[in-house]
Amino acid sequence: MNTTPNLTKNQSLVLDVLTRSEAPLSAYTILDKLRDSGFRAPLQVYRALDKLIEMGIAHRLESLNSFVACAHANESCCGHAHGHGHHGTVAFAICESCGQVNEFHDHAIDDRLAGWAKERKFKPSKTTIEIRGLCEACMH
Amino acid sequence: MNTTPNLTKNQSLVLDVLTRSEAPLSAYTILDKLRDSGFRAPLQVYRALDKLIEMGIAHRLESLNSFVACAHANESCCGHAHGHGHHGTVAFAICESCGQVNEFHDHAIDDRLAGWAKERKFKPSKTTIEIRGLCEACMH
DNA sequence: GTTCGTTGTGTTATGCTATAACGTGTGGCA
Protein backbone atom coordinates (compact mmCIF):
# COMPACT_ATOMS: atom_id res chain seq x y z
CA MET A 1 0.00 0.00 0.00
CA ASN A 2 1.26 3.40 -0.94
CA THR A 3 0.63 5.91 1.78
CA THR A 4 2.11 8.92 0.02
CA PRO A 5 0.57 9.59 -3.36
CA ASN A 6 3.03 11.30 -5.69
CA LEU A 7 4.27 14.22 -3.74
CA THR A 8 6.36 16.71 -5.64
CA LYS A 9 9.86 17.46 -4.52
CA ASN A 10 8.94 20.64 -2.65
CA GLN A 11 5.93 19.01 -1.04
CA SER A 12 8.08 16.12 0.17
CA LEU A 13 10.68 18.46 1.60
CA VAL A 14 8.08 20.47 3.49
CA LEU A 15 6.28 17.39 4.77
CA ASP A 16 9.59 15.96 5.87
CA VAL A 17 10.43 19.01 7.93
CA LEU A 18 6.98 18.99 9.51
CA THR A 19 7.15 15.30 10.31
CA ARG A 20 10.52 15.58 11.99
CA SER A 21 9.43 18.51 14.13
CA GLU A 22 8.16 18.05 17.68
CA ALA A 23 6.20 21.29 17.55
CA PRO A 24 4.22 23.23 14.96
CA LEU A 25 6.27 25.31 12.55
CA SER A 26 5.52 28.62 10.90
CA ALA A 27 5.93 28.92 7.15
CA TYR A 28 8.98 31.13 7.61
CA THR A 29 10.60 28.66 10.00
CA ILE A 30 10.07 25.94 7.43
CA LEU A 31 11.62 28.21 4.82
CA ASP A 32 14.72 28.67 6.97
CA LYS A 33 15.07 24.95 7.47
CA LEU A 34 14.91 24.38 3.73
CA ARG A 35 17.32 27.05 2.51
CA ASP A 36 20.03 24.46 2.17
CA SER A 37 17.69 22.43 0.01
CA GLY A 38 17.27 25.32 -2.36
CA PHE A 39 14.24 27.13 -0.98
CA ARG A 40 14.48 30.87 -1.42
CA ALA A 41 11.02 32.38 -1.01
CA PRO A 42 7.96 32.03 1.28
CA LEU A 43 5.75 31.19 -1.64
CA GLN A 44 7.54 27.92 -2.21
CA VAL A 45 6.56 26.91 1.30
CA TYR A 46 3.00 28.20 1.14
CA ARG A 47 2.32 26.47 -2.14
CA ALA A 48 3.55 23.16 -0.83
CA LEU A 49 1.57 23.61 2.37
CA ASP A 50 -1.61 24.39 0.47
CA LYS A 51 -1.39 21.08 -1.33
CA LEU A 52 -0.44 19.07 1.74
CA ILE A 53 -3.38 20.55 3.62
CA GLU A 54 -5.69 19.92 0.70
CA MET A 55 -4.54 16.28 0.73
CA GLY A 56 -5.18 16.12 4.46
CA ILE A 57 -1.63 15.17 5.41
CA ALA A 58 -0.85 18.48 7.06
CA HIS A 59 -2.92 20.86 9.13
CA ARG A 60 -2.90 24.54 9.84
CA LEU A 61 -3.22 25.71 13.43
CA GLU A 62 -5.17 28.94 13.18
CA SER A 63 -4.38 30.15 16.65
CA LEU A 64 -0.64 29.86 16.03
CA ASN A 65 -0.31 30.67 12.34
CA SER A 66 1.62 27.44 12.17
CA PHE A 67 1.51 24.03 10.59
CA VAL A 68 1.82 20.39 11.62
CA ALA A 69 1.99 17.06 9.87
CA CYS A 70 -1.17 15.03 10.26
CA ALA A 71 -0.91 12.57 13.11
CA HIS A 72 -3.44 10.20 11.53
CA ALA A 73 -2.30 10.07 7.96
CA ASN A 74 -2.15 6.29 7.84
CA GLU A 75 -4.75 5.31 10.38
CA SER A 76 -8.35 4.55 10.03
CA CYS A 77 -9.69 5.23 13.44
CA CYS A 78 -12.97 4.46 15.15
CA GLY A 79 -13.90 2.40 12.13
CA HIS A 80 -14.03 5.49 9.96
CA ALA A 81 -11.86 5.30 6.90
CA HIS A 82 -9.59 8.16 7.33
CA GLY A 83 -6.62 8.61 5.03
CA HIS A 84 -6.96 8.91 1.27
CA GLY A 85 -6.97 12.61 0.72
CA HIS A 86 -9.13 13.99 3.47
CA HIS A 87 -10.42 13.16 6.88
CA GLY A 88 -13.13 14.56 9.10
CA THR A 89 -13.09 17.35 11.59
CA VAL A 90 -10.20 17.17 13.95
CA ALA A 91 -9.32 18.95 17.18
CA PHE A 92 -5.96 20.03 18.56
CA ALA A 93 -4.73 20.40 22.10
CA ILE A 94 -1.75 22.73 22.09
CA CYS A 95 0.57 23.11 25.05
CA GLU A 96 1.55 26.75 25.43
CA SER A 97 4.66 25.81 27.34
CA CYS A 98 6.34 23.03 25.35
CA GLY A 99 4.52 23.54 22.08
CA GLN A 100 3.48 19.92 21.78
CA VAL A 101 0.32 19.30 19.82
CA ASN A 102 -2.14 16.48 20.25
CA GLU A 103 -4.47 15.79 17.35
CA PHE A 104 -7.70 13.98 18.04
CA HIS A 105 -11.26 13.75 16.93
CA ASP A 106 -14.50 13.24 18.73
CA HIS A 107 -17.62 12.10 16.99
CA ALA A 108 -19.88 13.43 19.72
CA ILE A 109 -18.54 16.91 19.07
CA ASP A 110 -18.81 16.44 15.33
CA ASP A 111 -22.43 15.36 15.72
CA ARG A 112 -23.21 18.29 17.96
CA LEU A 113 -21.76 20.81 15.53
CA ALA A 114 -23.42 19.09 12.60
CA GLY A 115 -26.71 19.23 14.46
CA TRP A 116 -26.36 22.92 15.15
CA ALA A 117 -25.55 23.53 11.50
CA LYS A 118 -28.44 21.45 10.23
CA GLU A 119 -30.95 23.24 12.43
CA ARG A 120 -29.87 26.57 11.01
CA LYS A 121 -29.31 25.36 7.47
CA PHE A 122 -25.68 26.38 7.74
CA LYS A 123 -23.38 24.46 5.42
CA PRO A 124 -19.97 23.95 7.04
CA SER A 125 -16.88 23.77 4.88
CA LYS A 126 -14.10 23.75 7.44
CA THR A 127 -14.17 23.53 11.21
CA THR A 128 -11.41 24.64 13.56
CA ILE A 129 -11.15 23.33 17.12
CA GLU A 130 -8.07 24.27 19.10
CA ILE A 131 -7.54 24.02 22.83
CA ARG A 132 -4.68 26.07 24.19
CA GLY A 133 -3.38 25.14 27.61
CA LEU A 134 -0.78 23.17 29.53
CA CYS A 135 0.01 19.53 28.97
CA GLU A 136 0.52 17.18 31.88
CA ALA A 137 4.31 17.32 31.64
CA CYS A 138 4.31 21.11 31.82
CA MET A 139 2.03 21.52 34.84
CA HIS A 140 3.61 22.11 38.21
CA MET B 1 -25.13 51.94 24.26
CA ASN B 2 -22.86 50.08 26.56
CA THR B 3 -24.09 48.79 29.86
CA THR B 4 -20.47 47.98 30.56
CA PRO B 5 -18.38 49.23 33.43
CA ASN B 6 -15.85 52.00 33.00
CA LEU B 7 -14.50 51.60 29.55
CA THR B 8 -11.81 54.05 28.61
CA LYS B 9 -12.30 56.37 25.70
CA ASN B 10 -10.34 54.22 23.25
CA GLN B 11 -12.00 51.04 24.41
CA SER B 12 -15.44 52.60 23.95
CA LEU B 13 -14.59 53.78 20.47
CA VAL B 14 -13.35 50.36 19.40
CA LEU B 15 -16.29 48.53 20.94
CA ASP B 16 -18.65 50.94 19.27
CA VAL B 17 -17.17 50.25 15.86
CA LEU B 18 -17.37 46.51 16.44
CA THR B 19 -20.95 46.69 17.68
CA ARG B 20 -22.12 48.66 14.67
CA SER B 21 -20.46 46.30 12.21
CA GLU B 22 -22.35 43.46 10.58
CA ALA B 23 -19.18 41.47 10.02
CA PRO B 24 -15.90 40.87 11.85
CA LEU B 25 -13.31 43.61 11.49
CA SER B 26 -9.55 43.43 11.34
CA ALA B 27 -7.54 45.65 13.64
CA TYR B 28 -6.41 47.75 10.70
CA THR B 29 -9.95 48.19 9.44
CA ILE B 30 -10.94 49.37 12.89
CA LEU B 31 -8.00 51.76 12.80
CA ASP B 32 -9.18 53.23 9.52
CA LYS B 33 -12.68 53.72 10.86
CA LEU B 34 -11.31 55.56 13.86
CA ARG B 35 -8.84 57.90 12.19
CA ASP B 36 -11.37 60.71 12.38
CA SER B 37 -11.64 60.08 16.10
CA GLY B 38 -7.93 60.59 16.52
CA PHE B 39 -6.52 57.09 16.14
CA ARG B 40 -3.13 57.09 14.47
CA ALA B 41 -1.46 53.71 15.15
CA PRO B 42 -2.36 50.01 15.23
CA LEU B 43 -1.29 49.71 18.83
CA GLN B 44 -4.10 51.92 19.97
CA VAL B 45 -6.51 49.42 18.47
CA TYR B 46 -4.71 46.32 19.70
CA ARG B 47 -4.46 47.63 23.25
CA ALA B 48 -8.15 48.40 23.37
CA LEU B 49 -8.99 45.02 21.85
CA ASP B 50 -6.83 43.21 24.40
CA LYS B 51 -8.82 44.73 27.22
CA LEU B 52 -12.19 44.18 25.59
CA ILE B 53 -11.35 40.54 24.98
CA GLU B 54 -10.05 40.15 28.51
CA MET B 55 -13.38 41.53 29.75
CA GLY B 56 -15.21 39.09 27.49
CA ILE B 57 -17.11 41.74 25.55
CA ALA B 58 -15.23 41.18 22.34
CA HIS B 59 -13.84 38.07 20.70
CA ARG B 60 -11.02 37.29 18.33
CA LEU B 61 -11.74 35.04 15.37
CA GLU B 62 -8.52 33.12 14.87
CA SER B 63 -9.34 31.86 11.42
CA LEU B 64 -9.92 35.41 10.16
CA ASN B 65 -7.49 37.47 12.19
CA SER B 66 -10.49 39.60 12.98
CA PHE B 67 -12.63 40.71 15.88
CA VAL B 68 -16.30 40.88 16.82
CA ALA B 69 -18.31 42.33 19.65
CA CYS B 70 -19.68 39.67 21.96
CA ALA B 71 -23.25 38.73 21.06
CA HIS B 72 -24.07 37.69 24.61
CA ALA B 73 -22.62 40.51 26.64
CA ASN B 74 -25.82 41.17 28.53
CA GLU B 75 -27.45 37.79 28.54
CA SER B 76 -27.32 34.97 30.93
CA CYS B 77 -28.16 32.00 28.82
CA CYS B 78 -29.13 28.42 29.62
CA GLY B 79 -29.29 29.45 33.23
CA HIS B 80 -25.58 30.06 33.31
CA ALA B 81 -24.58 33.50 34.46
CA HIS B 82 -22.69 34.80 31.56
CA GLY B 83 -21.60 38.42 31.51
CA HIS B 84 -19.50 40.07 34.20
CA GLY B 85 -16.00 39.85 32.89
CA HIS B 86 -15.82 36.45 31.24
CA HIS B 87 -18.00 33.74 29.90
CA GLY B 88 -17.44 30.13 28.97
CA THR B 89 -16.23 28.57 25.77
CA VAL B 90 -18.05 29.85 22.76
CA ALA B 91 -18.28 28.74 19.16
CA PHE B 92 -18.63 30.77 15.99
CA ALA B 93 -20.27 29.98 12.69
CA ILE B 94 -18.81 32.23 10.04
CA CYS B 95 -20.34 32.67 6.61
CA GLU B 96 -17.59 32.86 4.02
CA SER B 97 -19.88 34.64 1.61
CA CYS B 98 -21.57 37.41 3.57
CA GLY B 99 -19.20 37.47 6.54
CA GLN B 100 -21.96 37.18 9.09
CA VAL B 101 -20.98 35.56 12.36
CA ASN B 102 -23.18 33.57 14.68
CA GLU B 103 -21.93 33.16 18.23
CA PHE B 104 -23.23 30.26 20.27
CA HIS B 105 -22.26 27.81 22.91
CA ASP B 106 -23.02 24.21 23.51
CA HIS B 107 -22.57 22.60 26.86
CA ALA B 108 -22.36 19.12 25.39
CA ILE B 109 -19.31 20.18 23.41
CA ASP B 110 -17.82 21.92 26.41
CA ASP B 111 -18.30 18.77 28.47
CA ARG B 112 -16.78 16.60 25.80
CA LEU B 113 -13.69 18.77 25.49
CA ALA B 114 -13.40 19.06 29.25
CA GLY B 115 -13.62 15.29 29.49
CA TRP B 116 -10.89 14.79 26.95
CA ALA B 117 -8.69 17.27 28.81
CA LYS B 118 -9.33 15.70 32.18
CA GLU B 119 -8.48 12.23 30.97
CA ARG B 120 -5.12 13.48 29.74
CA LYS B 121 -4.51 15.89 32.56
CA PHE B 122 -4.41 18.73 30.08
CA LYS B 123 -5.31 22.10 31.57
CA PRO B 124 -7.13 24.25 29.01
CA SER B 125 -6.74 28.00 29.09
CA LYS B 126 -8.53 29.07 25.93
CA THR B 127 -10.57 27.12 23.42
CA THR B 128 -11.28 28.14 19.85
CA ILE B 129 -14.19 26.70 17.88
CA GLU B 130 -14.91 28.20 14.49
CA ILE B 131 -17.06 26.77 11.71
CA ARG B 132 -16.49 28.29 8.31
CA GLY B 133 -19.17 27.74 5.74
CA LEU B 134 -22.23 29.21 4.09
CA CYS B 135 -25.22 30.60 5.93
CA GLU B 136 -28.75 29.83 4.82
CA ALA B 137 -29.18 33.15 3.06
CA CYS B 138 -26.02 32.62 1.02
CA MET B 139 -26.75 29.12 -0.22
CA HIS B 140 -28.09 28.67 -3.69
C1' DG C 1 5.45 14.82 -33.11
C1' DT C 2 3.25 19.16 -32.42
C1' DT C 3 -0.07 21.79 -29.97
C1' DC C 4 -2.07 23.04 -25.90
C1' DG C 5 -3.74 23.17 -21.26
C1' DT C 6 -2.54 22.14 -16.59
C1' DT C 7 0.44 22.10 -12.85
C1' DG C 8 4.66 22.94 -10.38
C1' DT C 9 8.25 26.08 -9.96
C1' DG C 10 11.30 30.44 -9.29
C1' DT C 11 11.58 35.38 -8.32
C1' DT C 12 10.44 40.09 -7.05
C1' DA C 13 7.59 43.07 -4.94
C1' DT C 14 3.97 44.20 -1.98
C1' DG C 15 0.40 44.06 1.52
C1' DC C 16 -1.55 42.71 5.88
C1' DT C 17 -1.07 41.50 10.88
C1' DA C 18 1.17 42.21 15.35
C1' DT C 19 4.51 43.77 18.76
C1' DA C 20 8.91 46.08 20.75
C1' DA C 21 10.64 50.00 22.79
C1' DC C 22 10.36 54.32 24.61
C1' DG C 23 8.18 58.36 26.41
C1' DT C 24 4.12 61.18 28.35
C1' DG C 25 0.23 62.08 31.19
C1' DT C 26 -3.16 61.26 34.74
C1' DG C 27 -5.39 59.72 38.93
C1' DG C 28 -5.21 57.32 43.40
C1' DC C 29 -2.96 56.89 47.58
C1' DA C 30 0.58 56.61 51.45
Next chain:
DNA sequence: TGCCACACGTTATAGCATAACACAACGAAC
Protein backbone atom coordinates in the same frame (compact mmCIF):
# COMPACT_ATOMS: atom_id res chain seq x y z
C1' DT D 1 5.07 65.16 47.88
C1' DG D 2 6.47 61.16 46.10
C1' DC D 3 5.21 57.02 44.30
C1' DC D 4 2.77 53.62 41.49
C1' DA D 5 -0.39 51.70 38.23
C1' DC D 6 -2.32 52.30 34.08
C1' DA D 7 -3.94 54.33 29.85
C1' DC D 8 -2.19 56.67 26.01
C1' DG D 9 0.86 58.39 21.91
C1' DT D 10 4.54 57.52 18.46
C1' DT D 11 8.12 55.37 15.73
C1' DA D 12 10.19 51.48 14.22
C1' DT D 13 10.37 46.73 13.34
C1' DA D 14 9.06 41.93 13.20
C1' DG D 15 6.20 38.26 11.40
C1' DC D 16 2.69 36.31 8.20
C1' DA D 17 0.69 35.90 3.47
C1' DT D 18 -0.24 36.83 -1.39
C1' DA D 19 -0.09 39.31 -6.15
C1' DA D 20 1.96 39.24 -10.47
C1' DC D 21 4.87 37.63 -13.84
C1' DA D 22 7.86 34.22 -16.12
C1' DC D 23 9.48 29.67 -17.19
C1' DA D 24 9.75 24.50 -17.29
C1' DA D 25 7.74 19.89 -17.22
C1' DC D 26 4.15 16.78 -18.16
C1' DG D 27 0.30 14.50 -20.44
C1' DA D 28 -3.71 14.43 -23.43
C1' DA D 29 -5.61 15.60 -28.03
C1' DC D 30 -5.07 16.11 -32.60
